[in-house]
Amino acid sequence: MNPIQMVNPAAEYRLMKAELDEAVLRVLASGRYILGPEGEALEKELAAYLGAAHAVGCNSGTDALHFPLVAAGVGPGDEVVVPAFTFFATAEAVSYTGAKPVFADIDPATFNLDPKSLIKSITSRTKAVIAVHLFGQCAALDQISKICSEKNLVLVEDCAQAIGADYDGRRAGSWGEFGGFSFYPTKNLGAAGDAGLMTARSAEHDKVLRSLRHHGTKQTYLHDRVGWNSRLDELQAAVLRVKLRHLERFTEARRKIAAGYRARLAGSGVALPAEHGRGRHVYHQFTIRSPKRDAIKEALAKEGIASSVFYPVALHQQPVYAGANAGLSLPHAEEAARTVLSLPINPTLSEPELDRICAAVRAA
Numbered sequence: 001m002n003p004i005q006m007v008n009p010a011a012e013y014r015l016m017k018a019e020l021d022e023a024v025l026r027v028l029a030s031g032r033y034i035l036g037p038e039g040e041a042l043e044k045e046l047a048a049y050l051g052a053a054h055a056v057g058c059n060s061g062t063d064a065l066h067f068p069l070v071a072a073g074v075g076p077g078d079e080v081v082v083p084a085f086t087f088f089a090t091a092e093a094v095s096y097t098g099a100k101p102v103f104a105d106i107d108p109a110t111f112n113l114d115p116k117s118l119i120k121s122i123t124s125r126t127k128a129v130i131a132v133h134l135f136g137q138c139a140a141l142d143q144i145s146k147i148c149s150e151k152n153l154v155l156v157e158d159c160a161q162a163i164g165a166d167y168d169g170r171r172a173g174s175w176g177e178f179g180g181f182s183f184y185p186t187k188n189l190g191a192a193g194d195a196g197l198m199t200a201r202s203a204e205h206d207k208v209l210r211s212l213r214h215h216g217t218k219q220t221y222l223h224d225r226v227g228w229n230s231r232l233d234e235l236q237a238a239v240l241r242v243k244l245r246h247l248e249r250f251t252e253a254r255r256k257i258a259a260g261y262r263a264r265l266a267g268s269g270v271a272l273p274a275e276h277g278r279g280r281h282v283y284h285q286f287t288i289r290s291p292k293r294d295a296i297k298e299a300l301a302k303e304g305i306a307s308s309v310f311y312p313v314a315l316h317q318q319p320v321y322a323g324a325n326a327g328l329s330l331p332h333a334e335e336a337a338r339t340v341l342s343l344p345i346n347p348t349l350s351e352p353e354l355d356r357i358c359a360a361v362r363a364a
């Protein structure tokens with residue numbers, strides 16, 4: 001029996017091989033490898049796709065969260081509210097600035113930041129909020145953005161897993177003051193290495209983000225702040241431009257696979273991921289919940305089927321943050337960490353593979 005992987009970047013490459021090969025060879029022949037026309041074109045194309053006023057490429061999704069916080073003036077003594085159930089980088093970006101990540105609970109139905117818990121987490125030191133659109137579905141952006149504007153907080157959207165998702169007709173990354181995207185190879189829009197992108201609402205922030213990604217430069221060899229080396233390279237930009245042309249069809253393929261999972265797993269006893277009905281879920285992950293998740297994972301592994309626990313430890317309980325958060329109880333985040341299991345989902349997954357996965361889940 002062929003093994004089934006969580007993702008299959010090589011199979012996706014084969015679907016776009018001619019276009020990708022042409023793009024990569026074009027960049028190699030051009031001799032321009034960093035911050036050039038491919039990156040500029042990608043920024044324009046993504047700004048248009050996302051409905052964002054400004055888009056600035058960078059080296060990773062982590063930088064794409066860190067730099068907006070710096071641009072917003074977040075620093076030591078400040079607090080930034082983040083959901084406790086997300087990838088570590090969301091909180092890490094806050095810690096880089098010297099500010100304190102304050103962990104809020106999630107809505108158990110959607111895995112996203114619970115607006116009620118957000119309100120409880122706000123103090124006089126809170127400066128910003130990172131709303132993560134986990135697994136490909138937008139957080140409750142209407143309520144969260146209202147809370148942020150009432151309390152004068154900067155809203156940063158963590159869109160690493162949610163490119164192309166929308167909420168009330170507006171795309172992820174166009175709601176907040178800033179949005180951060182990751183193009184890590186396994187993401188819905190994945191590069192052939194590390195890459196990321198920031199969206200911004202204001203032209204002033206666009207300028208600051210461009211400076212931060214490039215050693216704090218305003219013009220060549222004139223530095224008005226200390227920045228970082230987080231430039232987007234031309235090979236990644238060219239790869240991403242090709243893949244962006246296919247993103248809609250791949251997103252719809254993911255949604256079809258999600259529907260296939262729902263049909264096959266209905267009544268199986270596992271909890272299926274909820275759609276909130278306010279916009280498109282782009283299914284970066286298809287995440288089920290079950291008290292038997294470890295047994296299901298093992299049963300799948302015996303059949304040669306990969307599955308992943310995103311994420312096994314809530315952030316307030318991570319060794320690095322646990323000391324500062326002793327006694328903090330976030331029951332929904334903690335329960336999610338105990339019960340979630342993400343099943344393989346990628347645009348190349350076939351119907352027979354879906355049958356095999358679902359049969360193994362049911363049999364567990």
Ligand SMILES: Cc1ncc(COP(=O)(O)O)c(C=O)c1O
Pocket residue numbers: 060061062063086087089090132158160161181182183184194195196
């Ligand atoms: C929710 C979330 N935030 C941030 C990141 C960080 O992105 P990157 O790995 O590109 O730095 C990731 C991806 O790994 C992520 O899934």
